Amino acid sequence: MAEFAFEPGPEVHLAPGESAKEISGRSPWRLAGRRLARNRLAMAALALFVLIVVVSLLAPFYANHIAKTDPFASNLTGTTVVDGKEVEVIQETSGGLGLGSVPIGPTWQSNYFIGADNQGRDVMARVLYGGRASLQIGIASAVICTLLALALALLAGFFRGWTDSVLSRAMDLIWAFPVYLLAISLATVLLTKAGGLKWGPVTIDASSLWVPTWIIAIVYIPYVYRPLRGQVLSVREKEYVEASISQGASNLRLMFAEILPNVVSTAIVLLPLMIATTILTEAALSFLGIGVQAPQASWGTIIDDGQNLLYTRPLVAIVPGIFIVLTVLALNVLGDGVRDALDPRAKVRVRE
Amino acid sequence: MFAFVVRRLIGMVFVLFAITVLTFLIFFATPGIDPSRQLAGRNPDPATVAAIRHQFGLDRPLPVRYALMMKRLFISRDLVSYGNQALEVVPAITAAAPVTFSLVFGAAVLWVIGAIAIGLLMVTFKGTFVDPLLMVLALIGISMPVFWLGEVVNLITQDRLHDTFLFSWVPPLGYTPFTEDPWQWFLHLIFPWITLSVLYIGFYARVLRADLLEVQHDDFVRTARAKGLSPQSVLVRHMLRTSLITFVSLFALDFGVLVGGGALLTEVVFGLPGVGQLTFNSLRSLDLPVIMATVIYGAFFITIMSALVDIVYARLDPRIRPA
Numbered sequence: 001m002a003e004f005a006f007e008p009g010p011e012v013h014l015a016p017g018e019s020a021k022e023i024s025g026r027s028p029w030r031l032a033g034r035r036l037a038r039n040r041l042a043m044a045a046l047a048l049f050v051l052i053v054v055v056s057l058l059a060p061f062y063a064n065h066i067a068k069t070d071p072f073a074s075n076l077t078g079t080t081v082v083d084g085k086e087v088e089v090i091q092e093t094s095g096g097l098g099l100g101s102v103p104i105g106p107t108w109q110s111n112y113f114i115g116a117d118n119q120g121r122d123v124m125a126r127v128l129y130g131g132r133a134s135l136q137i138g139i140a141s142a143v144i145c146t147l148l149a150l151a152l153a154l155l156a157g158f159f160r161g162w163t164d165s166v167l168s169r170a171m172d173l174i175w176a177f178p179v180y181l182l183a184i185s186l187a188t189v190l191l192t193k194a195g196g197l198k199w200g201p202v203t204i205d206a207s208s209l210w211v212p213t214w215i216i217a218i219v220y221i222p223y224v225y226r227p228l229r230g231q232v233l234s235v236r237e238k239e240y241v242e243a244s245i246s247q248g249a250s251n252l253r254l255m256f257a258e259i260l261p262n263v264v265s266t267a268i269v270l271l272p273l274m275i276a277t278t279i280l281t282e283a284a285l286s287f288l289g290i291g292v293q294a295p296q297a298s299w300g301t302i303i304d305d306g307q308n309l310l311y312t313r314p315l316v317a318i319v320p321g322i323f324i325v326l327t328v329l330a331l332n333v334l335g336d337g338v339r340d341a342l343d344p345r346a347k348v349r350v351r352e
Numbered sequence: 353m354f355a356f357v358v359r360r361l362i363g364m365v366f367v368l369f370a371i372t373v374l375t376f377l378i379f380f381a382t383p384g385i386d387p388s389r390q391l392a393g394r395n396p397d398p399a400t401v402a403a404i405r406h407q408f409g410l411d412r413p414l415p416v417r418y419a420l421m422m423k424r425l426f427i428s429r430d431l432v433s434y435g436n437q438a439l440e441v442v443p444a445i446t447a448a449a450p451v452t453f454s455l456v457f458g459a460a461v462l463w464v465i466g467a468i469a470i471g472l473l474m475v476t477f478k479g480t481f482v483d484p485l486l487m488v489l490a491l492i493g494i495s496m497p498v499f500w501l502g503e504v505v506n507l508i509t510q511d512r513l514h515d516t517f518l519f520s521w522v523p524p525l526g527y528t529p530f531t532e533d534p535w536q537w538f539l540h541l542i543f544p545w546i547t548l549s550v551l552y553i554g555f556y557a558r559v560l561r562a563d564l565l566e567v568q569h570d571d572f573v574r575t576a577r578a579k580g581l582s583p584q585s586v587l588v589r590h591m592l593r594t595s596l597i598t599f600v601s602l603f604a605l606d607f608g609v610l611v612g613g614g615a616l617l618t619e620v621v622f623g624l625p626g627v628g629q630l631t632f633n634s635l636r637s638l639d640l641p642v643i644m645a646t647v648i649y650g651a652f653f654i655t656i657m658s659a660l661v662d663i664v665y666a667r668l669d670p671r672i673r674p675a
Contacts, residue, residue: 175365180617181631181647184643188643280495326497
């Protein structure tokens with residue numbers, strides 16, 4: 001555990017031809033990077049996350065060349081070839097009243113690998129496409145949220161006084177709402193607007209992925225803002241900031257050159273944990289029907305589709321859930337590793 | 353102390369007021385949202401729309417509409433749903449609240465016991481395979497979407513293994529009030545309780561483990577060891593007590609969030625007619641007054657809960673008071 005950000009000078013042995021200048025320049029970032037790289041569990045988690053991202057990005061390839069279906073077009077009357085025989089994708093069932101139909105189950109072949117959904121669409125291809133939407137929303141909203149929170153925390157912590165009061169009260173207000181209920185409120189209103197959202201020249205279609213992205217980003221701002229503001233407040237009192245003030249540094253210089261670099265590590269520690277949280281939130285909103293909108297899919301919407309098929313074709317709901325668990329688990333482990341690497345004594349925690 | 357309580361309560365009242373204003377603005381002042389369209393049904397003629405606008409006071413200025421809405425919500429308590437005008441919003445919430453409370457209360461009991469047990473096990477067996485194993489299990493618990501876990505539980509207990517001796521006693525999804533049949537109430541809620549508590553067991557066990565490890569080198573622990581107490585006794589009677597401070601404050605807030613509507617997903621998956629289910633149903637029909645009322649109810653509950661936590665804390669720990 002005991003590692004120091006500075007190499008002890010006299011004990012360093014120089015290789016022939018190496019000057020002390022070359023090896024002294026190790027930034028805290030590189031040291032943290034090395035600590036992270038040595039954490040095998042965190043590296044495994046990173047590898048798993050990268051794997052899931054890559055697999056999701058390959059969704060069009062999978063749909064076009066392996067499954068050979070369009071995962072967004074319903075295929076109620078189509079047929080597919082299983083074990084050399086042609087079978088219907090949506091099959092009539094004799095169970096119950098004899099009126100039902102059940103989509104094809106897992107074939108464990110390239111077409112309909114884990115079966116079809118109610119619309120006769122290839123679920124595996126949809127899960128991969130869904131991964132793209134889920135990951136995009138999760139990562140984008142966590143980044144937006146962290147950046148906004150960082151900016152607000154810098155303003156509040158640096159100027160203090162009424163700036164801080166106003167911003168912190170506003171954050172308290174958002175904090176007072178249960179996350180899901182606030183997100184539901186915003187989504188209900190934004191998704192029902194005919195013709196999409198218009199802000200001046202910008203028009204966002206109601207089915208755009210940016211609607212859930214911004215909703216999730218806004219809802220979580222206070223959770224990132226609070227630890228960051230505390231950090232800014234304490235860094236602002238440090239001697240090096242005083243030294244910079246005494247040299248006549250401008251406010252901008254103080255904020256961006258002195259304070260920001262010292263709170264950025266906290267933001268980076270929070271980021272993987274935030275992505276884990278935002279991915280779970282996106283899944284929940286989509287499951288409730290107010291996240292990603294048809295025709296697009298996300299892991300949450302596929303679980304929602306699978307709910308009606310739960311007892312007949314359980315894989316439709318189970319597989320996207322497994323993708324969520326693996327992604328979020330990888331991000332949580334990675335987040336722990338990043339925290340240990342950057343800030344071994346940190347007390348930063350993300351709460352649900 | 354008295355001054356602190358008064359100040360905290362005044363602050364709380366301001367937040368409550370701000371919550372109602374913000375919620376009202378979200379639902380009724382976003383440009384482009386026109387509830388009268390929804391009320392009038394499909395292809396209404398303009399006269400009907402105008403009549404409805406007048407009936408619901410939608411043609412009045414915003415502050416007046418806010419005041420009317422709050423009067424109907426808090427004072428006369430006769431705010432009705434837009435979708436079904438026989439449904440009064442306030443009685444609907446008070447009828448649903450006990451269901452949510454039953455769900456959250458039972459889950460809270462499970463999660464406190466589970467988290468303390470696992471946290472203590474992790475610290476006791478630190479350095480063996482048990483600690484990392486429990487750590488990974490706790491992480492998996494945190495990483496599962498609760499609605500998905502609920503569906504998997506349903507799949508197993510309601511369908512795949514329902515006819516075996518393991519789960520044949522599980523009643524169909526739904527809810528029986530405690531006052532009607534306590535045993536059925538219990539049976540209906542067991543799996544919702546377990547499902548809801550998994551996430552919190554994982555989270556709290558990790559928090560507790562970190563806090564326990566933090567105090568293990570403190571002076572009072574060394575003293576306790578030096579005077580010859582057994583390791584178990586030091587862990588439970590001395591270390592655990594100190595570490596429970598974070599635990600309890602987190603617990604109060606999470607409990608508030610869950611009763612305030614955070615248990616929505618669990619209620620939807622298990623068909624429990626609580627406040628979350630009410631929100632979900634009104635979401636489907638875009639019933640704005642009901643959603644607004646449940647959101648305000650949830651935020652109120654959380655705000656009042658956190659004010660109470662602060663006051664109890666200040667009572668227990670005088671250092672907090674000036675802040």
